[in-house]
Amino acid sequence: MNVCAISGRLASKPISVSEGKTIKFLIKAHYPSKREGSNFGSSLVPCVLFDANDAQQDMLLGEDYKEFKVELVGRIVRSSYENAEGSKVWDTQIIVNPNGILFQRVK
Numbered sequence: 312m313n314v315c316a317i318s319g320r321l322a323s324k325p326i327s328v329s330e331g332k333t334i335k336f337l338i339k340a341h342y343p344s345k346r347e348g349s350n351f352g353s354s355l356v357p358c359v360l361f362d363a364n365d366a367q368q369d370m371l372l373g374e375d376y377k378e379f380k381v382e383l384v385g386r387i388v389r390s391s392y393e394n395a396e397g398s399k400v401w402d403t404q405i406i407v408n409p410n411g412i413l414f415q416r417v418k
Contacts, residue, residue, distance in 0.1 A: 315405060318382040320417075322355050325371040334360045334371050338381055338405075357404040358383065360412065370414050378418075384411030 317340050325336035337355050344352040360367065370379060385407040394400050 313386045314384065315387055316382070316384050317356055317358075317405065318380065319356070320380055321371075321376050325376060327368075327372055331368045331372060332361070332363055334363050334368070336360070336371060338383075357402075358385065358407050359404055360407040360409060362409050364409070367409070367412065378416050380415045380417050382413045382415070384408050 317338055319338040319340035322337040322339040325334050327334055336358050338358055339353055340356050341351045341353050344350060346352070360371070363371070370376070383405070385405040387403065388406050389401060389403045391399055391401050
Protein backbone atom coordinates (compact mmCIF):
# COMPACT_ATOMS: atom_id res chain seq x y z
CA MET A 312 0.00 0.00 0.00
CA ASN A 313 1.35 3.42 -0.94
CA VAL A 314 0.44 5.66 2.00
CA CYS A 315 2.64 8.21 3.75
CA ALA A 316 2.08 10.57 6.68
CA ILE A 317 4.14 13.77 6.89
CA SER A 318 4.23 16.65 9.32
CA GLY A 319 6.12 19.91 9.15
CA ARG A 320 5.91 23.58 8.24
CA LEU A 321 5.21 25.23 4.93
CA ALA A 322 8.62 26.04 3.45
CA SER A 323 7.51 28.55 0.81
CA LYS A 324 4.41 30.31 -0.45
CA PRO A 325 2.02 27.74 -1.94
CA ILE A 326 1.20 28.06 -5.64
CA SER A 327 -2.38 28.03 -6.89
CA VAL A 328 -3.10 26.13 -10.09
CA SER A 329 -6.49 25.98 -11.88
CA GLU A 330 -8.29 28.71 -9.90
CA GLY A 331 -7.23 27.49 -6.46
CA LYS A 332 -8.66 23.98 -6.71
CA THR A 333 -5.14 22.56 -7.11
CA ILE A 334 -2.42 23.83 -4.79
CA LYS A 335 1.30 22.97 -4.91
CA PHE A 336 3.43 23.51 -1.81
CA LEU A 337 6.61 22.42 -0.02
CA ILE A 338 6.70 20.96 3.47
CA LYS A 339 9.89 21.20 5.53
CA ALA A 340 9.91 17.94 7.47
CA HIS A 341 12.42 16.88 10.14
CA TYR A 342 13.78 13.37 10.62
CA PRO A 343 16.24 11.79 13.09
CA SER A 344 19.85 12.20 12.03
CA LYS A 345 22.64 9.67 12.37
CA ARG A 346 25.32 12.35 12.06
CA GLU A 347 27.32 13.06 15.16
CA GLY A 348 26.43 16.35 16.82
CA SER A 349 23.11 16.69 15.01
CA ASN A 350 19.79 15.62 16.50
CA PHE A 351 17.82 15.83 13.27
CA GLY A 352 18.00 16.58 9.59
CA SER A 353 15.36 18.18 7.39
CA SER A 354 13.96 17.60 3.93
CA LEU A 355 11.80 19.62 1.57
CA VAL A 356 8.87 17.49 0.43
CA PRO A 357 6.90 18.66 -2.65
CA CYS A 358 3.14 18.15 -2.25
CA VAL A 359 0.08 18.61 -4.46
CA LEU A 360 -3.46 19.03 -3.12
CA PHE A 361 -6.29 18.48 -5.62
CA ASP A 362 -9.90 19.61 -5.02
CA ALA A 363 -9.00 21.95 -2.15
CA ASN A 364 -12.04 23.22 -0.25
CA ASP A 365 -12.53 26.89 0.66
CA ALA A 366 -11.01 26.57 4.15
CA GLN A 367 -7.90 24.83 2.78
CA GLN A 368 -7.54 27.50 0.08
CA ASP A 369 -7.81 30.29 2.66
CA MET A 370 -5.16 28.78 4.93
CA LEU A 371 -2.68 27.76 2.22
CA LEU A 372 -3.05 30.76 -0.09
CA GLY A 373 -3.46 33.45 2.60
CA GLU A 374 -0.72 35.85 3.65
CA ASP A 375 -0.29 34.08 7.00
CA TYR A 376 0.64 30.70 5.49
CA LYS A 377 3.89 30.60 7.53
CA GLU A 378 1.91 30.49 10.78
CA PHE A 379 0.72 26.92 10.20
CA LYS A 380 2.12 23.50 10.92
CA VAL A 381 0.74 20.90 8.56
CA GLU A 382 0.09 17.20 9.03
CA LEU A 383 -1.04 15.27 6.00
CA VAL A 384 -1.71 11.84 4.60
CA GLY A 385 -1.16 11.06 0.95
CA ARG A 386 0.52 8.82 -1.57
CA ILE A 387 3.96 8.99 -3.15
CA VAL A 388 4.12 9.46 -6.92
CA ARG A 389 7.28 9.19 -9.02
CA SER A 390 7.35 10.37 -12.61
CA SER A 391 9.99 11.10 -15.22
CA TYR A 392 10.39 13.42 -18.17
CA GLU A 393 13.09 14.66 -20.53
CA ASN A 394 14.43 18.14 -19.86
CA ALA A 395 15.58 20.67 -22.47
CA GLU A 396 19.04 19.06 -22.66
CA GLY A 397 17.50 15.67 -23.46
CA SER A 398 18.41 13.94 -20.20
CA LYS A 399 15.87 12.03 -18.13
CA VAL A 400 14.74 13.73 -14.91
CA TRP A 401 12.91 11.94 -12.09
CA ASP A 402 10.35 13.74 -9.94
CA THR A 403 8.86 12.56 -6.64
CA GLN A 404 5.94 14.26 -4.91
CA ILE A 405 3.13 13.57 -2.46
CA ILE A 406 -0.47 13.63 -3.70
CA VAL A 407 -2.35 14.81 -0.61
CA ASN A 408 -5.64 13.24 0.44
CA PRO A 409 -8.03 16.27 0.68
CA ASN A 410 -9.66 14.72 3.77
CA GLY A 411 -6.31 13.88 5.36
CA ILE A 412 -4.79 17.33 5.91
CA LEU A 413 -4.68 19.12 9.25
CA PHE A 414 -3.51 22.68 9.96
CA GLN A 415 -2.31 23.92 13.34
CA ARG A 416 -1.64 27.61 13.92
CA VAL A 417 1.66 28.19 15.74
CA LYS A 418 2.96 31.35 17.36
